[in-house]
Amino acid sequence: MPVLSPFQSSIAKPGQGKVVLTLLPPGIPTLKTLTYKYPLKLLTRTSGFVPESSASKNAARPVHLYLLSYGGGLLPGDQIEVSVTLEPCTRLVVTTPQGSTKIFKTEVEEVGTTRLAGGEEETRLQKMSRQVVDVRIDRGAALCYLPDPSVPFRDSRYEQVQRFTVVDGTVRDDAQRSSLCVLDWVTQGRTSRGENWDFHSWRGKNEVWSENDKKKKLLLRDSVILDQESQDPAAGYTLIRERTRPHGVVGTLILYGPLFESLASFFMDTFASLPRIGGRNWSTAPSTAADASHNNADGNVTWTAARVRAGFVLVKFGARDFETARSWLGGLLRREGSIAREFGEEALLFCS
Template sequence: MSSTAGESIPVGTGHIACDLHSSAVVFSKLSSSYPLKLLSPRVSKHGVAIVYMMSYGGGLVGGDCVHLVVEVGRECKLMLLSQGSTKVFKTRPGDRASTRLRRSSPLPSSLQAVTTQSMEVTIAPDSALFLLPDPVTCFRSASYTQVQTFHLAGSASIVLLDWVTSGRKSIGEDWDFLRYYSVNEVFVEGRRVARDVLLLDNSSPDTPTTSCPSHPHDPPLRTLKDRLSPYSCYAMMLLYGPQTHSVVTDLQTKYRTISVFKRTAPEKFLWSLSPVDYGKGTVIRAAGVDTEDVKNWFREALKGLEVVVGIDEYRKVFL
């Protein structure tokens, strides 16, 4: 569904608003404009809706700016998914259609090249949002900023997955992007319960680039690849609210069985579990040598959501 006839949608914006009517989730708003595209297929599970967040051309280019507003009505269960990884193509000079109309004065070329995505989400009482997109994949020299804010009612639930890959490893792009910056904030009844920030910056190394006569023993430059290897995918998942309890209980049981001991080589896959907001929420962090290992682990870890959103609906996640 696009905008109502005659309605003007600002470039690069989208709006999702849904409510429960009888046993069906109905969208009062499902609108988007280039480069964002929103599609909602029919689902068989009562009280559940799915929206795919996509972009024209299969990705975002330097300078693209996308803003999405999401309103989940009472007793609705909304799954926000994507089809394939969110590709962020390399920077290129000049204005893009998605940025040209959003500012009144020119920005420096360095700022024009940054791809930005922002999301403002409101989740009503007894509702749930399952934000389970594919990972972000930044191409060489790309610069990406993402800011997502979630406002929950006291009885609302959320499963939030935010993950990034090292890039197109098959062609030698391994943590070769310029900058990746992601911020996730979660508020419950106006009180901030979680704030997660990830900054991966190739433009500001943590050590000097070369040795010089005054500092002959300075170590060489450590790139992102040096610091993040051997892993090619890092993920953060936050679970909060009553509709996540069964999944969290299963994860806690699995986590208690982990033994920590010294190893001669890095594990192929790592994960950790931490409580937030005095145990009312849970944060999972994971890293894998291969992105598929991370995807397969999350697919199994969240399998308890089949009871919440439906078996057929859950099968659409992590394809």
Template sequence: METGKIVVERVGGKSTATHCYSKYPLKFIIPNKVSPSQTDAVWIYTITYGGGIVSGDSIKFDITVGDGCTTVLTTQASTKVYKSVGSKYSEQVLEARIGNDALLAVIPDPVTCFSTAKYSQTQVFKVLPDSSLLIVDWITSGRHGRGEKWDFEYYKSKNHIFSEANEPLFLDTILLEQGICSSIAERMQDYQVIAMVVLLGPKLKFVQDQIQENVKNLMSQQLHIPSGSVERYGDTHNDLYLTKPTFIASCSVFGRKCPQGTGLVVRIAAVTTESVYSFLQCQLSGLDSLLGVSPYQ
């Protein structure tokens, strides 16, 4: 059953939320002013009663961004997923439609799953040839202050992008599940955050080019092995140059032949949440002209 619905349309030449509905446990906040008055963007904050997603919660909502509109979907803080009760799972489903010459930016804070939590989220986006879409999807290892690191039972996140003819443009699934032979923490080793950023559409082309170049330069510095250290490659204990990077990022393109043009996906693994925030703030700073303020400022 649907727990929320938002429609953004152009009214009087500006992007305006013309329909907003939500019910427990979901609530939307649409402030009158987030960005400078000359910026045409609707900011929507999603919150849940109780400050997080409770075991057994099922949240399903959809958003429609009309032609020529700009919409930002974000959160006030990290999405907390509380402990699972018995076999109950929590789930969150978003379905979004983006019109021509429209932009939807989904830029939440990270998901933080408590010990034993079981959580699944699905985000499905339908785009037109001139639609633009930004997705940030990320998760932390848990509540470090309580000693919880990758201590949840199950996490699954799906992000699917389809054309107006229902042709798949981007299909991605992340699954983290405690195993019989190894735990999530063992598989993740020392990395405490994983993230994915997806950019698609003409309004984000300049950001794509910037991010690709920046990631290339960043990783060439992090993974560079100075001359003279190659012969010592096996001596990882004494060679400071071959220690594990604290931040790893990679880029790949998709959709070369689709009408929407080439999209970009960035994947990140990091030791600290702060380093990911800094990366996102820096790489997405150019969007302040579209969104009014820079994401994650």
């Protein structure tokens, strides 16, 4: 795959990265730009996979982007800023081959509530780890972003902002619409060390904007704030673990656009056919082995799927632990099959 300018990396600031993916005739995915700087590392690869039975005509070969960091995690003060542009009809798969993103401990002298805005908080801000991902998805382009969860260690502070911009999100024509699949999940920490939501702060925000002639409109915002507001054990419900109980991992899956429509409908149907809570099962038919194992997994995963506005389907889940969530989600994504069909098996790296 031709990379046009291999020397551009000198432009990037620490932690910054920039990717521009375009399609050259007759449909060869090409990286116009690929720059990054320590502690961020970006690797790309065009897979041999060609989507043959795609929901869209003339499907382009997906390009893989591997999001890496030195040490497989973020140290206090690390600021990662990745900007990705997907030009029309390109397809990008983003994964984290190092596994979960570890958020290392932040040393802070004073304790209290965190505020992200304001100048006097500047020093505090520098001690946080921060990751900003900004993706622009042009007409007919698709992003499949299924990373491993972030694992905040005891006493860590982290903020993550993921901004996705689709070009003219209100257009009806499927060939013109962008597609988006984003998974964002966070765990209670290192369970092997007995960590149970013991970090100071983890904020995750996912936004989808529609841009039309320079006018921007917010289509979706999913924001979770897990803040240890007080260090006092008597503070009760201000502890993060009280707000996530009984879950050891919580997460969100955002689905949008024609390429993920069948997956979105699959989640909606599966959710609608969950057994009623508090109802009784009058069915006398013996359930098959496959059904039973599926039900067992479900028992440990609490989830909802909702078709919110502008055609988005939002799946929210909470599970006992990472393994349970992973096998549940991986199971559903594989059973439905369209991710593997459109982007190749490798897109499902997190559950392989």
